[in-house]
Amino acid sequence: xxxxxxxxxxxxxxxxxxxxxxxxxxxxxxxxxxxxxxxxxxxxxxxxxxxxxxxxxxxxxxxxxxxxxxxxxxxxxxxxxxxxxxxxxxxxxxxxxxxxxxxxxxxxxxxxxxxxxxxxxxxxxxxxxxxxxxxxxxxxxxxxxxxxxxxxxxxxxxxxxxxxxxxxxxxxxxxxxxxxxxxxxxxxxxxxxxxxxxxxxxxxxxxxxxxxxxxxxxxxxxxxxxxxxxxxxxxxxxxxxxxxxxxxxxxxxxxxxxxxxxxxxxxxxxxxxxxxxxxxxxxxxxxxxxxxxxxxxxxxxxxxxxxxxxxxxxxxxxxxxxxxxxxxxxxxxxxxxxxxxxxxxxxxxxxxxxxxxxxxxxxxxxxxxxxxxxxxxxxxxxxxxxxxxxxxxxxxxxxxxxxxxxxxxxxxxxxxxxxxxxxxxxxxxxxxxxxxxxxxxxxxxxxxxxxxxxxxxxxxxxxxxxxxxxxxxxxxxxxxxxxxxxxxxxxxxxxxxxxxxxxxxxxxxxxxxxxxxxxxxxxxxxxxxxxxxxxxxxxxxxxxxxxxxxxxxxxxxxxxxxxxxxxxxxxxxxxxxxxxxxxxxxxxxxxxxxxxxxxxxxxxxxxxxxxxxxxxxxxxxxxxxxxxxxxxxxxxxxxxxxxxxxxxxxxxxxxxxxxxxxxxxxxxxxxxxxxxxxxxxxxxxxxxxxxxxxxxxxxxxxxxxxxxxxxxxxxxxxxxxxxxxxxxxxxxxxxxxxxxxxxxxxxxxxxxxxxxxxxxxxxxxxxxxxxxxxxxxxxxxxxxxxxxxxxxxxxxxxxxxxxxxxxxxxxxxxxxxxxxxxxxxxxxxxxxxxxxxxxxxxxxxxxxxxxxxxxxxxxxxxxxxxxxxxxxxxxxxxxxxxxxxxxxxxxxxxxxxxxxxxxxxxxxxxxxxxxxxxxxxxxxxxxxxxxxxxxx
Numbered sequence: 001x002x003x004x005x006x007x008x009x010x011x012x013x014x015x016x017x018x019x020x021x022x023x024x025x026x027x028x029x030x031x032x033x034x035x036x037x038x039x040x041x042x043x044x045x046x047x048x049x050x051x052x053x054x055x056x057x058x059x060x061x062x063x064x065x066x067x068x069x070x071x072x073x074x075x076x077x078x079x080x081x082x083x084x085x086x087x088x089x090x091x092x093x094x095x096x097x098x099x100x101x102x103x104x105x106x107x108x109x110x111x112x113x114x115x116x117x118x119x120x121x122x123x124x125x126x127x128x129x130x131x132x133x134x135x136x137x138x139x140x141x142x143x144x145x146x147x148x149x150x151x152x153x154x155x156x157x158x159x160x161x162x163x164x165x166x167x168x169x170x171x172x173x174x175x176x177x178x179x180x181x182x183x184x185x186x187x188x189x190x191x192x193x194x195x196x197x198x199x200x201x202x203x204x205x206x207x208x209x210x211x212x213x214x215x216x217x218x219x220x221x222x223x224x225x226x227x228x229x230x231x232x233x234x235x236x237x238x239x240x241x242x243x244x245x246x247x248x249x250x251x252x253x254x255x256x257x258x259x260x261x262x263x264x265x266x267x268x269x270x271x272x273x274x275x276x277x278x279x280x281x282x283x284x285x286x287x288x289x290x291x292x293x294x295x296x297x298x299x300x301x302x303x304x305x306x307x308x309x310x311x312x313x314x315x316x317x318x319x320x321x322x323x324x325x326x327x328x329x330x331x332x333x334x335x336x337x338x339x340x341x342x343x344x345x346x347x348x349x350x351x352x353x354x355x356x357x358x359x360x361x362x363x364x365x366x367x368x369x370x371x372x373x374x375x376x377x378x379x380x381x382x383x384x385x386x387x388x389x390x391x392x393x394x395x396x397x398x399x400x401x402x403x404x405x406x407x408x409x410x411x412x413x414x415x416x417x418x419x420x421x422x423x424x425x426x427x428x429x430x431x432x433x434x435x436x437x438x439x440x441x442x443x444x445x446x447x448x449x450x451x452x453x454x455x456x457x458x459x460x461x462x463x464x465x466x467x468x469x470x471x472x473x474x475x476x477x478x479x480x481x482x483x484x485x486x487x488x489x490x491x492x493x494x495x496x497x498x499x500x501x502x503x504x505x506x507x508x509x510x511x512x513x514x515x516x517x518x519x520x521x522x523x524x525x526x527x528x529x530x531x532x533x534x535x536x537x538x539x540x541x542x543x544x545x546x547x548x549x550x551x552x553x554x555x556x557x558x559x560x561x562x563x564x565x566x567x568x569x570x571x572x573x574x575x576x577x578x579x580x581x582x583x584x585x586x587x588x589x590x591x592x593x594x595x596x597x598x599x600x601x602x603x604x605x606x607x608x609x610x611x612x613x614x615x616x617x618x619x620x621x622x623x624x625x626x627x628x629x630x631x632x633x634x635x636x637x638x639x640x641x642x643x644x645x646x647x648x649x650x651x652x653x654x655x656x657x658x659x660x661x662x663x664x665x666x667x668x669x670x671x672x673x674x675x676x677x678x679x680x681x682x683x684x685x686x687x688x689x690x691x692x693x694x695x696x697x698x699x700x701x702x703x704x705x706x707x708x709x710x711x712x713x714x715x716x717x718x719x720x721x722x723x724x725x726x727x728x729x730x731x732x733x734x735x736x737x738x739x740x741x742x743x744x745x746x747x748x749x750x751x752x753x754x755x756x757x758x759x760x761x762x763x764x765x766x767x768x769x770x771x772x773x774x775x776x777x778x779x780x781x782x783x784x785x786x787x788x789x790x791x792x793x794x795x796x797x798x799x800x801x802x803x804x805x806x807x808x809x810x811x812x813x814x815x816x817x818x819x820x821x822x823x824x825x826x827x828x829x830x831x832x833x834x835x836x837x838x839x840x841x842x843x844x845x846x847x848x849x850x851x852x853x854x855x856x857x858x859x860x861x862x863x864x865x866x867x868x869x870x871x872x873x874x875x876x877x878x879x880x881x882x883x884x885x886x887x888x889x890x891x892x893x894x895x896x897x898x899x900x901x902x903x904x905x906x907x908x909x910x911x912x913x914x915x916x917x918x919x920x921x922x923x924x925x926x927x928x929x930x931x932x933x934x935x936x
Contacts, residue, residue: 142331194243324368574626713768
């Protein structure tokens with residue numbers, strides 16, 4: 001089949017004599033193609049100078065005479081050369097050709113687009129007579145504030161506002177945020193004898209920047225005293241060194257500040273009034289498609305120049321790079337470009353051209369393509385300007401201006417090449433060399449960006465799960481470990497060790513003392529260095545928190561240290577997270593990947609309208625992908641997902657263990673344990689079944705008595721659950737209500753709230769429409785209604801083995817007893833309806849649902865749930881107080897199988913009473929049915 005571009009070219013040649021030109025619409029209609037695809041090919045040929053283009057309405061294209069007889073098959077199009085600067089055209093095409101006469105701002109991508117206003121403000125601030133204006137640059141992390149400040153400085157030199165021999169003086173206010181005296185000494189200098197150690201006079205950066213420009217980065221970190229020092233200098237141009245009396249020194253300095261924060265909430269009003277111009281830089285996401293592509297080109301061009309090789313990127317690689325930029329903006333893009341270029345260089349080290357394809361892109365950046373696919377408009381805009389292959393030459397003209405904090409101070413490619421040659425000379429095989437250096441690339445880049453304050457907030461994310469005191473301790477431990485092992489230790493040490501300490505401190509607080517495993521002990525004794533360091537770490541932890549740490553914990557600390565030194569181990573345990581919702585599983589997995597940097601983990605999102613069959617296929621695909629010959633841990637939230645284990649094992653031959661309660665802390669702990677040497681699937685499964693989160697650390701471990709509760713679960717958390725609560729509290733009596741509480745919960749909240757409730761309370765039993773699978777007896781709703789409530793509560797409060805009694809009574813409830821139980825429940829819960837009149841229509845309705853949805857219900861559990869729920873639904877309809885639901889939930893309602901039948905039968909049910917059932921009530925009823933179908 002002919003390619004799209006060939007068909008379009010043939011069409012153009014067949015009408016080569018047409019004088020009026022061609023339009024996108026004309027070609028698309030003639031060939032039955034989408035206009036966006038046609039436009040993409042036409043614009044590519046304009047760039048290759050095969051077509052000319054006349055702007056207007058509509059845009060018209062013309063064949064150039066010199067190439068009308070050349071087809072794409074017979075002659076390769078010329079390689080697109082990149083000359084980095086920007087020239088705006090009516091169709092917003094990229095033309096990066098900088099003339100010598102243009103000012104330095106023309107090197108900034110988007111200076112005629114999204115950066116136009118910022119550029120004009122900057123020029124006005126610099127050229128304003130007589131000495132220019134102080135200004136403040138604002139924008140999110142990584143948006144290019146430092147780059148822009150350097151451009152302002154060079155523009156000032158270019159226009160002879162500042163002498164050619166002057167340099168931009170850069171000062172980061174964060175370094176002195178908590179020490180005003182030290183801040184003053186650095187800004188203004190100090191006199192001999194001003195403090196102990198001041199053996200001679202020293203000038204400050206204000207004096208160094210005299211007749212030049214001072215860039216105050218992170219200016220929001222200045223304490224109020226520091227801001228007062230600066231604005232006095234702005235007003236008078238006078239200052240004194242620390243230790244001098246009277247402000248007798250003078251300097252003329254232009255000041256540029258930069259901040260990621262809202263200036264009005266972080267800077268003094270008196271300080272802000274002295275900065276007349278505020279320049280706002282856009283985030284990466286706010287920039288148009290053409291600017292995003294040009295930014296990629298500029299950054300790749302810098303890498304091509306470093307290695308003196310041609311670098312090419314496929315269209316999907318460019319899209320992945322752009323889509324992977326989230327909160328890191330241009331700084332994050334820079335980091336990602338450096339990473340894939342370094343990996344591409346490693347993979348194609350001995351080739352003339354570094355051809356980067358999706359195989360060279362790590363998973364974290366590759367996911368950018370998926371992220372971009374969810375933004376259809378952005379994807380379409382990019383496709384309009386991208387070619388199938390972007391080629392950057394090492395000799396492309398590049399006018400350098402300093403690009404700030406994100407330029408590596410060393411040549412990473414020299415490091416890669418030297419190490420590869422050294423390892424090869426030592427006889428190391430190519431695969432091992434590749435893996436070793438890939439890890440090294442990550443270590444270098446992560447270390448560099450972390451040291452330059454560009455951590456993408458990972459530590460902030462970690463603090464959501466771990467006590468800040470543990471993070472503080474782990475940072476101290478890192479210094480100890482790094483001093484011993486150097487760069488051999490993994491960069492995710494902070495996250496892995498923090499989670500590990502938090503987990504075992506939680507166990508100690510709960511009195512769950514861990515004893516050493518013989519196999520673990522035998523393994524760690526083969527690693528004397530790690531074992532010795534583990535002993536030292538145990539003592540540090542004990543001293544820091546003033547608690548006693550069992551000696552056996554040294555073995556587990558040693559195992560963690562071994563794992564963090566051996567990232568190349570094979571046979572890792574895979575983890576698959578599957579949960580209902582559009583992005584529930586993905587969100588949890590993204591957090592884990594960003595903190596731990598693991599790759600043996602996958603997410604399966606299961607929208608509520610996805611069939612169990614499709615969900616099963618997606619889970620199987622993910623299990624196969626993460627399987628590394630050590631088994632897979634499947635973590636699910638509820639429903640049919642929990643039943644997949646045996647079928648997966650039969651179909652794939654892969655050992656699988658399933659945990660049916662999934663939260664972000666659970667997934668974090670699973671991924672951490674799965675990456676530890678010596679772990680096996682069964683031991684991780686057993687450990688996670690009793691995992692209770694990380695929580696906060698007490699200085700001295702104590703066991704706090706928790707409130708005892710019964711958990712009542714229904715579709716909405718309101719109707720049936722509230723009635724169960726009322727029955728129990730009535731049975732308890734006022735004097736015993738404090739001894740036992742009843743908590744109500746919706747089935748929709750199980751995934752988000754259950755773990756916190758288990759953590760906060762001692763749940764002695766649960767009842768309702770679904771078993772939450774916790775370590776407490778579950779009493780089905782029909783059993784609860786039919787039981788003697790006083791006797792039932794006595795059993796629970798006495799902590800006798802109530803589960804054995806429940807098993808003995810299982811199946812003893814017959815039809816008549818089930819109906820009578822419902823009647824008693826309705827009599828207690830209904831105010832306006834007679835249960836005797838309502839029971840038969842409701843029971844018939846429940847029978848119809850069983851028949852239509854092929855539901856098995858030998859114990860009458862489902863019918864009891866439906867009847868009791870619908871009795872409350874009918875009364876709420878009478879009172880016009882229906883349950884509430886979100887718009888997204890109501891959308892899913894109409895995708896429910898046999899919804900029309902359900903709606904029709906509900907209408908028939910309530911019409912005799914002159915009532916209407918709200919859609920929100922229908923939604924909760926469908927959720928009960930869906931839950932039953934998934935679990936049977």
